[in-house]
Amino acid sequence: MTSTPAEAAVRTKVSIPLRFGDGFSVTAEAVTFRGLADGGEHVAMVFGELAVGEIPLVRLHSECLTGDVFGSARCDCGQQLREAVERVSVAGGVLLYLRQEGRGIGLYNKLDAYALQDEGLDTYAANAALGLPEDGRDYTVAAQMLGVLGIGTIDLLSNNPDKARQLSGLGVAVRRRVPTGVFATESNMRYLRAKIDRTGHTIALTGLAS
Structure with a gap:
Protein backbone atom coordinates (compact mmCIF):
# COMPACT_ATOMS: atom_id res chain seq x y z
CA MET A 1 0.00 0.00 0.00
CA THR A 2 2.94 2.33 0.58
CA SER A 3 4.95 1.25 -2.47
CA THR A 4 6.02 3.91 -4.95
CA PRO A 5 3.21 4.56 -7.46
CA ALA A 6 3.92 3.71 -11.10
CA GLU A 7 4.42 6.41 -13.72
CA ALA A 8 1.14 7.92 -14.87
CA ALA A 9 0.16 10.69 -17.27
CA VAL A 10 -2.83 12.64 -18.53
CA ARG A 11 -4.75 10.97 -21.34
CA THR A 12 -7.54 13.48 -22.05
CA LYS A 13 -8.94 16.75 -20.69
CA VAL A 14 -12.47 17.81 -21.56
CA ASP A 22 -32.08 19.81 -7.40
CA GLY A 23 -31.05 22.20 -10.17
CA PHE A 24 -27.46 22.87 -9.07
CA SER A 25 -25.12 23.08 -12.04
CA VAL A 26 -21.44 23.74 -12.59
CA THR A 27 -18.79 23.03 -15.21
CA ALA A 28 -15.80 20.81 -14.49
CA GLU A 29 -12.73 19.82 -16.43
CA ALA A 30 -12.71 16.01 -16.58
CA VAL A 31 -9.21 14.55 -16.68
CA THR A 32 -8.53 10.93 -17.63
CA PHE A 33 -5.23 9.11 -17.17
CA ARG A 34 -2.99 6.43 -18.59
CA GLY A 35 -0.59 4.32 -16.56
CA LEU A 36 -2.62 4.07 -13.34
CA ALA A 37 -1.51 1.24 -11.10
CA ASP A 38 -4.74 -0.79 -11.21
CA GLY A 39 -5.61 -0.10 -14.86
CA GLY A 40 -8.98 1.35 -13.83
CA GLU A 41 -10.85 4.14 -15.60
CA HIS A 42 -10.73 6.67 -12.77
CA VAL A 43 -11.41 10.33 -13.50
CA ALA A 44 -10.51 13.65 -11.88
CA MET A 45 -13.08 16.43 -11.98
CA VAL A 46 -11.16 19.70 -11.68
CA PHE A 47 -12.95 22.87 -10.58
CA GLY A 48 -11.24 26.21 -11.14
CA GLU A 49 -7.57 26.88 -11.78
CA LEU A 50 -5.11 24.91 -9.65
CA ALA A 51 -2.82 27.78 -8.75
CA VAL A 52 0.77 27.05 -7.76
CA GLY A 53 1.24 27.37 -4.01
CA GLU A 54 -2.44 27.12 -3.13
CA ILE A 55 -3.76 24.07 -1.28
CA PRO A 56 -6.85 22.69 -3.02
CA LEU A 57 -9.85 21.02 -1.47
CA VAL A 58 -9.91 17.40 -2.64
CA ARG A 59 -12.63 14.77 -2.39
CA LEU A 60 -11.96 11.06 -3.01
CA HIS A 61 -15.36 9.66 -3.98
CA SER A 62 -15.74 5.94 -4.53
CA GLU A 63 -18.19 5.01 -7.25
CA CYS A 64 -21.64 3.92 -6.00
CA LEU A 65 -23.97 3.09 -8.87
CA THR A 66 -26.95 2.51 -6.60
CA GLY A 67 -26.49 5.76 -4.67
CA ASP A 68 -24.88 8.10 -7.20
CA VAL A 69 -27.12 7.20 -10.16
CA PHE A 70 -30.29 5.56 -8.84
CA GLY A 71 -30.64 7.49 -5.59
CA SER A 72 -30.59 4.48 -3.27
CA ALA A 73 -31.57 5.40 0.28
CA ARG A 74 -29.45 2.60 1.79
CA CYS A 75 -26.35 4.83 1.83
CA ASP A 76 -25.46 8.52 1.72
CA CYS A 77 -23.20 8.33 -1.34
CA GLY A 78 -25.40 10.32 -3.71
CA GLN A 79 -25.83 13.12 -1.19
CA GLN A 80 -22.10 13.18 -0.47
CA LEU A 81 -21.30 13.40 -4.18
CA ARG A 82 -23.73 16.29 -4.66
CA GLU A 83 -22.35 18.12 -1.63
CA ALA A 84 -18.74 17.51 -2.64
CA VAL A 85 -19.19 18.88 -6.16
CA GLU A 86 -20.60 22.13 -4.80
CA ARG A 87 -18.06 22.55 -2.02
CA VAL A 88 -15.06 21.73 -4.20
CA SER A 89 -16.32 23.96 -7.01
CA VAL A 90 -16.72 26.89 -4.58
CA ALA A 91 -13.34 26.38 -2.89
CA GLY A 92 -11.47 25.34 -6.03
CA GLY A 93 -10.04 21.87 -6.17
CA VAL A 94 -10.53 18.33 -7.41
CA LEU A 95 -13.01 15.50 -7.03
CA LEU A 96 -11.43 12.14 -7.79
CA TYR A 97 -14.15 9.73 -8.93
CA LEU A 98 -12.69 6.32 -8.17
CA ARG A 99 -14.06 3.09 -9.64
CA GLN A 100 -14.21 1.26 -6.31
CA GLU A 101 -17.81 0.06 -6.12
CA GLY A 102 -18.80 -1.44 -2.78
CA ARG A 103 -15.59 -0.33 -1.02
CA GLY A 104 -13.63 -2.22 -3.64
CA ILE A 105 -15.64 -5.48 -3.95
CA GLY A 106 -17.58 -4.66 -7.13
CA LEU A 107 -21.25 -4.15 -7.94
CA TYR A 108 -22.44 -7.77 -7.93
CA ASN A 109 -20.69 -8.53 -4.65
CA LYS A 110 -22.14 -5.34 -3.17
CA LEU A 111 -25.64 -6.47 -4.06
CA ASP A 112 -24.89 -9.88 -2.54
CA ALA A 113 -23.84 -8.01 0.60
CA TYR A 114 -27.12 -6.06 0.51
CA ALA A 115 -28.99 -9.37 0.70
CA LEU A 116 -26.99 -10.33 3.80
CA GLN A 117 -27.68 -6.93 5.33
CA ASP A 118 -31.39 -7.64 4.91
CA GLU A 119 -30.77 -10.70 7.12
CA GLY A 120 -29.29 -8.54 9.88
CA LEU A 121 -25.57 -8.11 9.13
CA ASP A 122 -24.06 -4.64 8.95
CA THR A 123 -22.31 -3.47 5.79
CA TYR A 124 -18.83 -4.56 6.98
CA ALA A 125 -19.91 -7.92 8.42
CA ALA A 126 -21.74 -8.68 5.17
CA ASN A 127 -18.54 -8.20 3.16
CA ALA A 128 -16.65 -10.45 5.57
CA ALA A 129 -19.35 -13.14 5.37
CA LEU A 130 -18.77 -13.25 1.61
CA GLY A 131 -15.04 -13.83 2.19
CA LEU A 132 -14.24 -10.29 1.06
CA PRO A 133 -12.40 -7.44 2.81
CA GLU A 134 -14.50 -5.10 4.93
CA ASP A 135 -12.88 -2.25 2.99
CA GLY A 136 -10.65 -3.26 0.10
CA ARG A 137 -9.91 0.20 -1.23
CA ASP A 138 -6.33 1.16 -2.02
CA TYR A 139 -5.71 4.83 -2.78
CA THR A 140 -2.49 4.41 -4.76
CA VAL A 141 -4.26 5.56 -7.92
CA ALA A 142 -5.56 8.63 -6.09
CA ALA A 143 -2.00 9.58 -5.15
CA GLN A 144 -0.93 9.03 -8.76
CA MET A 145 -3.71 11.22 -10.11
CA LEU A 146 -2.88 14.03 -7.71
CA GLY A 147 0.79 13.74 -8.63
CA VAL A 148 0.02 14.03 -12.34
CA LEU A 149 -2.05 17.14 -11.59
CA GLY A 150 0.91 18.64 -9.72
CA ILE A 151 -0.78 18.47 -6.32
CA GLY A 152 1.35 17.47 -3.33
CA THR A 153 -0.58 18.99 -0.40
CA ILE A 154 -4.34 18.95 0.05
CA ASP A 155 -7.26 19.67 2.32
CA LEU A 156 -9.17 16.38 2.28
CA LEU A 157 -12.97 16.49 2.26
CA SER A 158 -13.76 13.27 4.09
CA ASN A 159 -15.08 11.67 7.28
CA ASN A 160 -12.86 8.62 6.71
CA VAL A 174 -2.93 16.14 4.10
CA ARG A 175 -2.95 19.55 5.80
CA ARG A 176 -6.35 18.93 7.35
CA ARG A 177 -9.37 16.70 7.01
CA VAL A 178 -12.61 18.61 6.37
CA PRO A 179 -15.78 16.77 7.45
CA THR A 180 -18.66 16.26 5.05
CA GLY A 181 -22.28 16.86 5.95
CA VAL A 182 -24.45 14.31 7.75
CA PHE A 183 -27.15 12.81 5.54
CA ALA A 184 -28.90 10.51 7.98
CA THR A 185 -32.28 8.99 7.23
CA GLU A 186 -34.29 6.13 8.66
CA SER A 187 -33.08 3.98 5.76
CA ASN A 188 -29.33 4.58 6.14
CA MET A 189 -28.92 5.04 9.91
CA ARG A 190 -27.58 1.52 10.52
CA TYR A 191 -25.13 1.97 7.62
CA LEU A 192 -23.82 5.25 9.08
CA ARG A 193 -23.51 3.83 12.59
CA ALA A 194 -21.47 0.91 11.23
CA LYS A 195 -19.07 3.37 9.59
CA ILE A 196 -18.58 5.10 12.93
CA ASP A 197 -18.24 1.93 15.01
CA ARG A 198 -16.19 -0.19 12.61
CA THR A 199 -13.87 2.27 10.86
CA GLY A 200 -13.89 5.42 12.97
CA HIS A 201 -15.68 7.74 10.56
CA THR A 202 -16.24 11.19 12.04
CA ILE A 203 -20.00 11.43 11.52
CA ALA A 204 -21.98 13.35 14.16
CA LEU A 205 -25.20 11.41 14.69
CA THR A 206 -25.85 12.90 18.14
CA GLY A 207 -29.45 13.93 18.51
CA LEU A 208 -30.56 12.18 15.33
CA ALA A 209 -33.16 9.43 15.44
CA SER A 210 -31.83 5.87 15.40
Whole structure:
Protein backbone atom coordinates (compact mmCIF):
# COMPACT_ATOMS: atom_id res chain seq x y z
CA MET A 1 0.00 0.00 0.00
CA THR A 2 2.94 2.33 0.58
CA SER A 3 4.95 1.25 -2.47
CA THR A 4 6.02 3.91 -4.95
CA PRO A 5 3.21 4.56 -7.46
CA ALA A 6 3.92 3.71 -11.10
CA GLU A 7 4.42 6.41 -13.72
CA ALA A 8 1.14 7.92 -14.87
CA ALA A 9 0.16 10.69 -17.27
CA VAL A 10 -2.83 12.64 -18.53
CA ARG A 11 -4.75 10.97 -21.34
CA THR A 12 -7.54 13.48 -22.05
CA LYS A 13 -8.94 16.75 -20.69
CA VAL A 14 -12.47 17.81 -21.56
CA SER A 15 -14.95 20.37 -20.18
CA ILE A 16 -18.22 18.84 -18.91
CA PRO A 17 -21.30 20.74 -17.65
CA LEU A 18 -22.70 18.98 -14.57
CA ARG A 19 -26.31 19.26 -13.43
CA PHE A 20 -27.98 17.67 -10.41
CA GLY A 21 -31.60 16.83 -9.71
CA ASP A 22 -32.08 19.81 -7.40
CA GLY A 23 -31.05 22.20 -10.17
CA PHE A 24 -27.46 22.87 -9.07
CA SER A 25 -25.12 23.08 -12.04
CA VAL A 26 -21.44 23.74 -12.59
CA THR A 27 -18.79 23.03 -15.21
CA ALA A 28 -15.80 20.81 -14.49
CA GLU A 29 -12.73 19.82 -16.43
CA ALA A 30 -12.71 16.01 -16.58
CA VAL A 31 -9.21 14.55 -16.68
CA THR A 32 -8.53 10.93 -17.63
CA PHE A 33 -5.23 9.11 -17.17
CA ARG A 34 -2.99 6.43 -18.59
CA GLY A 35 -0.59 4.32 -16.56
CA LEU A 36 -2.62 4.07 -13.34
CA ALA A 37 -1.51 1.24 -11.10
CA ASP A 38 -4.74 -0.79 -11.21
CA GLY A 39 -5.61 -0.10 -14.86
CA GLY A 40 -8.98 1.35 -13.83
CA GLU A 41 -10.85 4.14 -15.60
CA HIS A 42 -10.73 6.67 -12.77
CA VAL A 43 -11.41 10.33 -13.50
CA ALA A 44 -10.51 13.65 -11.88
CA MET A 45 -13.08 16.43 -11.98
CA VAL A 46 -11.16 19.70 -11.68
CA PHE A 47 -12.95 22.87 -10.58
CA GLY A 48 -11.24 26.21 -11.14
CA GLU A 49 -7.57 26.88 -11.78
CA LEU A 50 -5.11 24.91 -9.65
CA ALA A 51 -2.82 27.78 -8.75
CA VAL A 52 0.77 27.05 -7.76
CA GLY A 53 1.24 27.37 -4.01
CA GLU A 54 -2.44 27.12 -3.13
CA ILE A 55 -3.76 24.07 -1.28
CA PRO A 56 -6.85 22.69 -3.02
CA LEU A 57 -9.85 21.02 -1.47
CA VAL A 58 -9.91 17.40 -2.64
CA ARG A 59 -12.63 14.77 -2.39
CA LEU A 60 -11.96 11.06 -3.01
CA HIS A 61 -15.36 9.66 -3.98
CA SER A 62 -15.74 5.94 -4.53
CA GLU A 63 -18.19 5.01 -7.25
CA CYS A 64 -21.64 3.92 -6.00
CA LEU A 65 -23.97 3.09 -8.87
CA THR A 66 -26.95 2.51 -6.60
CA GLY A 67 -26.49 5.76 -4.67
CA ASP A 68 -24.88 8.10 -7.20
CA VAL A 69 -27.12 7.20 -10.16
CA PHE A 70 -30.29 5.56 -8.84
CA GLY A 71 -30.64 7.49 -5.59
CA SER A 72 -30.59 4.48 -3.27
CA ALA A 73 -31.57 5.40 0.28
CA ARG A 74 -29.45 2.60 1.79
CA CYS A 75 -26.35 4.83 1.83
CA ASP A 76 -25.46 8.52 1.72
CA CYS A 77 -23.20 8.33 -1.34
CA GLY A 78 -25.40 10.32 -3.71
CA GLN A 79 -25.83 13.12 -1.19
CA GLN A 80 -22.10 13.18 -0.47
CA LEU A 81 -21.30 13.40 -4.18
CA ARG A 82 -23.73 16.29 -4.66
CA GLU A 83 -22.35 18.12 -1.63
CA ALA A 84 -18.74 17.51 -2.64
CA VAL A 85 -19.19 18.88 -6.16
CA GLU A 86 -20.60 22.13 -4.80
CA ARG A 87 -18.06 22.55 -2.02
CA VAL A 88 -15.06 21.73 -4.20
CA SER A 89 -16.32 23.96 -7.01
CA VAL A 90 -16.72 26.89 -4.58
CA ALA A 91 -13.34 26.38 -2.89
CA GLY A 92 -11.47 25.34 -6.03
CA GLY A 93 -10.04 21.87 -6.17
CA VAL A 94 -10.53 18.33 -7.41
CA LEU A 95 -13.01 15.50 -7.03
CA LEU A 96 -11.43 12.14 -7.79
CA TYR A 97 -14.15 9.73 -8.93
CA LEU A 98 -12.69 6.32 -8.17
CA ARG A 99 -14.06 3.09 -9.64
CA GLN A 100 -14.21 1.26 -6.31
CA GLU A 101 -17.81 0.06 -6.12
CA GLY A 102 -18.80 -1.44 -2.78
CA ARG A 103 -15.59 -0.33 -1.02
CA GLY A 104 -13.63 -2.22 -3.64
CA ILE A 105 -15.64 -5.48 -3.95
CA GLY A 106 -17.58 -4.66 -7.13
CA LEU A 107 -21.25 -4.15 -7.94
CA TYR A 108 -22.44 -7.77 -7.93
CA ASN A 109 -20.69 -8.53 -4.65
CA LYS A 110 -22.14 -5.34 -3.17
CA LEU A 111 -25.64 -6.47 -4.06
CA ASP A 112 -24.89 -9.88 -2.54
CA ALA A 113 -23.84 -8.01 0.60
CA TYR A 114 -27.12 -6.06 0.51
CA ALA A 115 -28.99 -9.37 0.70
CA LEU A 116 -26.99 -10.33 3.80
CA GLN A 117 -27.68 -6.93 5.33
CA ASP A 118 -31.39 -7.64 4.91
CA GLU A 119 -30.77 -10.70 7.12
CA GLY A 120 -29.29 -8.54 9.88
CA LEU A 121 -25.57 -8.11 9.13
CA ASP A 122 -24.06 -4.64 8.95
CA THR A 123 -22.31 -3.47 5.79
CA TYR A 124 -18.83 -4.56 6.98
CA ALA A 125 -19.91 -7.92 8.42
CA ALA A 126 -21.74 -8.68 5.17
CA ASN A 127 -18.54 -8.20 3.16
CA ALA A 128 -16.65 -10.45 5.57
CA ALA A 129 -19.35 -13.14 5.37
CA LEU A 130 -18.77 -13.25 1.61
CA GLY A 131 -15.04 -13.83 2.19
CA LEU A 132 -14.24 -10.29 1.06
CA PRO A 133 -12.40 -7.44 2.81
CA GLU A 134 -14.50 -5.10 4.93
CA ASP A 135 -12.88 -2.25 2.99
CA GLY A 136 -10.65 -3.26 0.10
CA ARG A 137 -9.91 0.20 -1.23
CA ASP A 138 -6.33 1.16 -2.02
CA TYR A 139 -5.71 4.83 -2.78
CA THR A 140 -2.49 4.41 -4.76
CA VAL A 141 -4.26 5.56 -7.92
CA ALA A 142 -5.56 8.63 -6.09
CA ALA A 143 -2.00 9.58 -5.15
CA GLN A 144 -0.93 9.03 -8.76
CA MET A 145 -3.71 11.22 -10.11
CA LEU A 146 -2.88 14.03 -7.71
CA GLY A 147 0.79 13.74 -8.63
CA VAL A 148 0.02 14.03 -12.34
CA LEU A 149 -2.05 17.14 -11.59
CA GLY A 150 0.91 18.64 -9.72
CA ILE A 151 -0.78 18.47 -6.32
CA GLY A 152 1.35 17.47 -3.33
CA THR A 153 -0.58 18.99 -0.40
CA ILE A 154 -4.34 18.95 0.05
CA ASP A 155 -7.26 19.67 2.32
CA LEU A 156 -9.17 16.38 2.28
CA LEU A 157 -12.97 16.49 2.26
CA SER A 158 -13.76 13.27 4.09
CA ASN A 159 -15.08 11.67 7.28
CA ASN A 160 -12.86 8.62 6.71
CA PRO A 161 -9.52 8.64 8.57
CA ASP A 162 -8.18 5.78 6.42
CA LYS A 163 -8.15 7.99 3.34
CA ALA A 164 -5.86 10.48 5.07
CA ARG A 165 -3.63 7.71 6.43
CA GLN A 166 -3.21 6.06 3.05
CA LEU A 167 -2.58 9.29 1.18
CA SER A 168 0.03 10.36 3.73
CA GLY A 169 1.76 6.99 3.34
CA LEU A 170 1.78 7.50 -0.42
CA GLY A 171 3.49 10.89 -0.19
CA VAL A 172 0.48 13.22 -0.33
CA ALA A 173 0.51 15.73 2.52
CA VAL A 174 -2.93 16.14 4.10
CA ARG A 175 -2.95 19.55 5.80
CA ARG A 176 -6.35 18.93 7.35
CA ARG A 177 -9.37 16.70 7.01
CA VAL A 178 -12.61 18.61 6.37
CA PRO A 179 -15.78 16.77 7.45
CA THR A 180 -18.66 16.26 5.05
CA GLY A 181 -22.28 16.86 5.95
CA VAL A 182 -24.45 14.31 7.75
CA PHE A 183 -27.15 12.81 5.54
CA ALA A 184 -28.90 10.51 7.98
CA THR A 185 -32.28 8.99 7.23
CA GLU A 186 -34.29 6.13 8.66
CA SER A 187 -33.08 3.98 5.76
CA ASN A 188 -29.33 4.58 6.14
CA MET A 189 -28.92 5.04 9.91
CA ARG A 190 -27.58 1.52 10.52
CA TYR A 191 -25.13 1.97 7.62
CA LEU A 192 -23.82 5.25 9.08
CA ARG A 193 -23.51 3.83 12.59
CA ALA A 194 -21.47 0.91 11.23
CA LYS A 195 -19.07 3.37 9.59
CA ILE A 196 -18.58 5.10 12.93
CA ASP A 197 -18.24 1.93 15.01
CA ARG A 198 -16.19 -0.19 12.61
CA THR A 199 -13.87 2.27 10.86
CA GLY A 200 -13.89 5.42 12.97
CA HIS A 201 -15.68 7.74 10.56
CA THR A 202 -16.24 11.19 12.04
CA ILE A 203 -20.00 11.43 11.52
CA ALA A 204 -21.98 13.35 14.16
CA LEU A 205 -25.20 11.41 14.69
CA THR A 206 -25.85 12.90 18.14
CA GLY A 207 -29.45 13.93 18.51
CA LEU A 208 -30.56 12.18 15.33
CA ALA A 209 -33.16 9.43 15.44
CA SER A 210 -31.83 5.87 15.40
